[in-house]
Amino acid sequence: MLLDSSWQVPRDTCDAAPCRVEYELHAVRYEVDAADVADIPFEHCDPVRAFPAWPGKRHYSGLLWLESLGKHVGFESFTERTCLMELDRDPEVTAVSSQPMWIRWGDDSPRGHAPDYFARLRDGRAAVIDVRPLQLIDDDARRQFDRTAAFCRDRDWKYVVFAPDAQVHDANLRFLLRYRDAQWRATDVPEQVRGFRGTIRELAGRLSDGDEVDHLALCFALIWSGVLIADLDTPLSLRTHVRWRETG
Structure with a gap:
């Protein structure tokens, strides 16, 4: 199952830099310190990014019905759709949301990161999932994943990078x-x-x-x-x- 493995934080990676987290719940936008996110139900949050479509778009966007959860969840590529199918077949997953937060790093990084999925597990734990085909994981992506893994480790969240290669x-x-x-x-x-x-x-x-x-x-x-x-x-x-x- 997808959540059986985790992205390993390199030993030389320090604690995640101080950061802020943005999310939208019941159509209200919030921004909080990362230290205050433990009780936020990200599995019920709205996507912080829109999924626009236009003629000639290279990636296919859509909604997949998750039978186990009785709801549609959005995806922005066929690889993300495959990830959702994996989450749908995992009996430990009780809720899933798509891109429910922005992680705004506290250093001089000009960009934030919106993880692809957030899952709530049967035992109450949280899991954050990023999706990237294996052949597209370059050095920049690895740095982003390492940083996000450290962020999740500091919150005691599971972090997985779904990287199929076939x-x-x-x-x-x-x-x-x-x-x-x-x-x-x-x-x-x-x-x-x-x-x-x-x-x-x-x-x-x-x-x-x-x-x-x-x-x-x-x-x-x-x-x-x-x-x-x-x-x-x-x-x-x-x-x-x-x-x-x-x-x-």
Whole structure:
């Protein structure tokens, strides 16, 4: 899952510079010291930047329906859309907002930073996510991410940079998207799935009682929800190996 990893702050990175945070809640704009943001519900804040569209725009903007949250969330690129799909399939995520804050650095930096997403987790923790394709992470981006990671570390927030490097991952998630619907959702995971290691075809056969199609759909639904782990950076097929996700 996306939030299983974090952007590591370099050892030589000091505490984040004193800064201010701007946000908009219920159509009212606020600016506070970074030390006072702990109780702000950023997951309910409005985007601090608009998502304009114009003819010939290089990046595609839109809204994605997050089934797990029952709401639309904005994205400004297909990579951000992929990130939202990952957040939608993470059972630990209870709320997501898009670009809910400006971090205005307190030094002579002329620019602030608006992280791409803020997520609230089931245990109450906060997670900040930036999105950048791996091939586009240059030295400037790394400095921005290091600084934002230090800012999040000082607030005890999780910080993740979503940096996919393959279109296959996006294609797999778009295929799995249909299996997030309630009709495929397993209330109780079948006993045959627990501890399983093997191919999707083998699992569907183990589950089958004559209706293999429905059991293939169940397999794909379990991959979507993370109950089963598959390598989504290679094309999904019936020969794809999956394994039970150990918890606890």
